[in-house]
Amino acid sequence: MISQQLNDTITRIGPKTEAGAVLRCYWHPAALVEELESQLPIPVNLLGERLALVLDDAGDLRLVTRISAIGEPAVFYPDSTEIKIEVTGPTYPVMVKKGIAFAYLGNGEAPEFPNFDCFRADDTHVFAFKGLWECNWLQALEIGIDPAHASFLHRFLKDDDQGSNYGKQFRDKVAQTSMPMTQVLREYPRPDINVEETDYGLKITALRHMDNGQTHVRITNQIFPEAICIPMSREMTITQWHVPIDDENCYWFTLFTSFKEPVNKELMRAQRLKEHKLPTYAPLKNRENSYGYNPQEQADETYTGMGMDINVHDQWAVEGMGRIQNRTREHLGRSDKAIIRYRRILRQAIDAMGAGNRNALPMQNGEKIKTIIGPLSNDAVAPTENWSGASHQADLERRAACPWDASV
Amino acid sequence: MVPIKATLFEDFIDGYFPLNVSLGHMLTRHGFSSAWILMRVAPMMEIPGLTAAEPVPLHLNPAHGGQVDWLAATIRISGQIASLSGLAKWHWNDPARANEKKFLTTLRLAEPAFLRGVGFMAGDVYSRSLGKVRRETNDPNILLLSTAQLAADPVSYKLKDKLDSALCWRTDFSQGLATLTPAALQPWACPYLELPDKKFEEGLLFRNTNNLPMSGIIADSLACL
Numbered sequence A: 001m002i003s004q005q006l007n008d009t010i011t012r013i014g015p016k017t018e019a020g021a022v023l024r025c026y027w028h029p030a031a032l033v034e035e036l037e038s039q040l041p042i043p044v045n046l047l048g049e050r051l052a053l054v055l056d057d058a059g060d061l062r063l064v065t066r067i068s069a070i071g072e073p074a075v076f077y078p079d080s081t082e083i084k085i086e087v088t089g090p091t092y093p094v095m096v097k098k099g100i101a102f103a104y105l106g107n108g109e110a111p112e113f114p115n116f117d118c119f120r121a122d123d124t125h126v127f128a129f130k131g132l133w134e135c136n137w138l139q140a141l142e143i144g145i146d147p148a149h150a151s152f153l154h155r156f157l158k159d160d161d162q163g164s165n166y167g168k169q170f171r172d173k174v175a176q177t178s179m180p181m182t183q184v185l186r187e188y189p190r191p192d193i194n195v196e197e198t199d200y201g202l203k204i205t206a207l208r209h210m211d212n213g214q215t216h217v218r219i220t221n222q223i224f225p226e227a228i229c230i231p232m233s234r235e236m237t238i239t240q241w242h243v244p245i246d247d248e249n250c251y252w253f254t255l256f257t258s259f260k261e262p263v264n265k266e267l268m269r270a271q272r273l274k275e276h277k278l279p280t281y282a283p284l285k286n287r288e289n290s291y292g293y294n295p296q297e298q299a300d301e302t303y304t305g306m307g308m309d310i311n312v313h314d315q316w317a318v319e320g321m322g323r324i325q326n327r328t329r330e331h332l333g334r335s336d337k338a339i340i341r342y343r344r345i346l347r348q349a350i351d352a353m354g355a356g357n358r359n360a361l362p363m364q365n366g367e368k369i370k371t372i373i374g375p376l377s378n379d380a381v382a383p384t385e386n387w388s389g390a391s392h393q394a395d396l397e398r399r400a401a402c403p404w405d406a407s408v
Numbered sequence B: 001m002v003p004i005k006a007t008l009f010e011d012f013i014d015g016y017f018p019l020n021v022s023l024g025h026m027l028t029r030h031g032f033s034s035a036w037i038l039m040r041v042a043p044m045m046e047i048p049g050l051t052a053a054e055p056v057p058l059h060l061n062p063a064h065g066g067q068v069d070w071l072a073a074t075i076r077i078s079g080q081i082a083s084l085s086g087l088a089k090w091h092w093n094d095p096a097r098a099n100e101k102k103f104l105t106t107l108r109l110a111e112p113a114f115l116r117g118v119g120f121m122a123g124d125v126y127s128r129s130l131g132k133v134r135r136e137t138n139d140p141n142i143l144l145l146s147t148a149q150l151a152a153d154p155v156s157y158k159l160k161d162k163l164d165s166a167l168c169w170r171t172d173f174s175q176g177l178a179t180l181t182p183a184a185l186q187p188w189a190c191p192y193l194e195l196p197d198k199k200f201e202e203g204l205l206f207r208n209t210n211n212l213p214m215s216g217i218i219a220d221s222l223a224c225l
């Protein structure tokens, strides 16, 4: 339970808001590169600002202000011929990385990009996609740093054959074992959770102690301010930003990063296009059609009855809390440790910005940013007495087998 | 100056229980008899009519909420619960409670809270604020400093009238105890420095402050100023 005033402070991100000032110190995904293949300019609705991506006189991408009508829908996507530029409005730099056009909406110099795996992997090994969630960015982020929810929200009552699971979350076998990930999540629903503060945000370790003296170790990360980095399968990680469109809508932008084999981008894109509608990337399952809820499926197959795509489960959970979650009536518990630590960092960052001390924010300290690599993000099964060393070793082995420089 | 057994720690304490109960759980979990703790930005609540043994209701009323902006305290185990002594800054959502002077240690946190601190084991070294704590015979890292030693230390003189009961003090004695001189004592900012009318009683000296848990403690206490 927090006060309404505090809830407003940590969720609202428009120009001149306190959390907005913190977020504006970082690069944010603004559009997929595949969106740029249509005629420029294209609309971008980001951090409460109505913008458009254009090519400037030097031929570089730039984000400029566009003229918007009062009452324009939050996720408005006009045709390029209908976009009118506000020539006196703010403009912002853009940088393309791995299929995403990132924009910097802050004051002063933009920070360096950290050397995360998703940025240093070969282009062949990274695939980008996005999707719309109709809720505030913070609740979208907070579900991603709750390691316990996967055992409930993403519970599959049966473990299916692994053949058709390329590019899907939680459908692989665990580490070096023959145990499906779905079985681990289902049978061990109460992980011990450790949270450590790092240069980039938080390292979150979820330990599921199993019956045979073995522990399932899942390491995920919060990357300040609005991203997570989590394992997807033995082969791939997900780096996902929850980017505010405005206070009540956000896009998830994901970089799927593969360690050893190139990503099958065609297949991954086709899988996701089946679930989304262009040009807004709005999910086909949504509040209007009850997220495809099927009571028979809920009885036999999944916890939610909302299909096999875990993204839909998360979407339902976060949109179901309302456009901006009412945190004045929430009951956080011990499994919410990472959420509590995250809000603490966000509030410290808000205080630091208020005191004019931007350097106190994570990844705002100049040269040191480039030295941030990784982060370690994997699932492993290890002997309970040496879970830490064994988990680290498993990650090193995966990295060693990788054609791009994944050393840490 | 007496070398004592002390452990830097970070932990989450439960919400919803009375604060002194949650802190008691924490001391027991670590095997500490006492600790010096720092807590920041922890939502709290006090529900009228709810007795200590009763659980909080499912539906919370924000009018009963507030926040511990910071709390710096020594805590000692006392049966199942912890007794607290220290300073706190806090506020309630209810403006009628704006001038409240006493921090009730039976209030409840409104969610689990992260805290940092230094924990001590039971032993035979007398400390006014920490109870009897365990001596460290092997490679001491932390020293307990009491008024008697400090009176002889001119460097710290101007501080000693401003400090209340136990507090953390820092200095690095990287070359070991033999090289430690009063001039090397670098008092480090702590909420207690804000109280001009308090007397210094005890402090802690750290051999090495250049590590992650310690920098967290220092950053937190600077933020409490």
Ligand SMILES: [Fe+2]
Residues within 6 Å of the ligand: A143, A149, A150, A153, A154, A310, A314
């Ligand atoms: Fe999820």
